[in-house]
Every structure is written in structure tokens, then in C-alpha cells.
Amino acid sequence: MKQTCPICQSAAEVVALDTTFLQIRCAKCDCFKITQSAIGDCSTSNPKFVRYLASAYIRANQGITVDVDVIDGFAGLKVKSVSERARILLQHLYFQHPGAGEMFDFPLNDAPALIAITWSEQWSEVRYLFTRVLRDGGFLEHANPPYSHSRIPGGIITPAGHELIDSLKVSAPGASKSAFCAMWFNPRLEVVYINAIAPAIEAAGYEAVQIDRVQHINKVDDEIVARIRTSRLLVADLTGTRGGVYYEAGFAAALGIPVFLTVREKRRHKVHFDIRQFNCIGWDPDALPAFTNALRLRIEALIGRGPSIKVTPPPPGRPAPAS
């Protein structure tokens, strides 16, 4: 049945799987499942997220199920820089055509996919990434210029392009998989860390890092600061209203490291007034699995799955790029 994609509003195939889930196949977002309640959040003329960013996120995280928690996470998606998007495009070309001097080419109907893959809003941005950033930067050569309005001619990745791809494998921004956990040292919270926070981080593909709070009790020292600096994300549990936890969360936020706030639901009213406007995931000691799931989804929605999760293998018949 031809319908509209609830996320990007392109034409899509929509199939109801049961009373709860719909399967969507869309030229931009590709394939995903969505719950009926999440559809309600998307259908307004002014949803609380940016449609093209959510579409790009789904494209990058195939197989995701979009529910209301994921929709909440979409609100935190940020526009990616031009250079990061050009790197994503170059890596995409390499993944499809890893051979030395191997030609890439695009059927015209690939345009929607390329818009989403490069976190773009429209085709003109994809053209800019191809021409001004990658071609003029010396990372790509095209066989048949000039570019037409809606078509990118085939081409190859240059030696400089391959060098850039190799360097990204070692020093990709966000290559760190550490997730720093800032929380009050308290045996009752330790149980929450072990049974809910650490499993959520690991399920999202990151490694939970908790400093030994007995040694570092009530002080933020050099080791903590150094660990935060090298983290990909920080989870701060605000239960107990500890100054150190607030400091660590603020320090990470100032460095541009994504911060995920959590608090015991019963203590939500104690969260400092100045940061109450930030989305904070509540937990209940009797319902930790639901909290683990919500935290995992929030992490995945905001920064994507971490490197500890295996990526989808390349299509059959195509050798995997050497790592």
C-alpha cells in the first residue's frame, strides 16, 4: 500500500504488522518499525523533532523500532558539520566501492537515499558535499563532469581520499566507546548502576566507566576530569543531589560530550531548578528493566549505536573493507 512515511513524509510502503507496530519502507529512511503511538507524535504539522535529522538517524540505524521514547530522543538530534557529513559520504562511497580505482555511479533514484545518508535536508547540499568539499578537496575525481542539476556522475576515490579514510579508522571523532557514569557513591545506587545503567550503556554499544567512588568520595579530581575528557558520553544520575555529579555533568556538557540525566522518580522534585528543563529519565527501583530500555533508546537516538555493536555486514558478493 502506497502511503506517506511518518518521519520524512516521502512516499513510502506502510504495512501494519499487528495492532501495535507498522513496518515502513521509505526511499529516504529505508526500513524501520514504528509503534502506533509514535505515529501520533509524528503526524502533527509541527512535530517536536526535525524531520530530516530523524530520517538521517533512522537511515544510519537500520532495524530500529521507533517508539515514543525514540521520538523524544529525536528532539536532541543536532545538525552535523559539513566536514563530518563529507566524511560520512566518503566512507559510504568507500564501503560500496572499496577497490583501488573502483568506479562508483548512482542511479538517479538514489538521490533520496544520499540525502539521508549525508544528513542533508535537500539535494543541493549533497551536490555541495560531492563537488566543493570532496572533489575540490582532492578526495574524489569524477569521470564525466559537469554535474547536472539532479545527477552526480560516476567517479573514483583518489589516493588522498583513501588516506583520509584510513586516518578516520584510527581517529574518528567519537571513536571512544567509554561512557562515564557520574553518580552518588551509595550502595543503593550501586545496585541501579549494576542492574540498569551499565546494561543500558552496554546494550547501546558503549563501555560503562565508573571511577571507584570510595577513593574519590566527594571530590572531583584529575583522574575524573581526564576520564570525562576521553568519554563519548556521560550518564549523570542526579539522585542524592551531589555537587560533584552536577559539576561532572556540566564539565562534560561544556566539552560538547552528550550528557544523559537520570534520577530516581521519587526524587525528581529535588533536581536543581536550573536544569529541570533538561530531559531527565526517571527510574523506579521496582521497574529497572523499563528504565534500562529507555536509557538505551535515548543514547541510541541521540548519538547512535556504539562501536561495541557489530555493524551490518556488506551486501553479499561485496568483500568487506579491510579494517
Ligand SMILES: [Zn+2]
Ligand atoms: Zn522516511
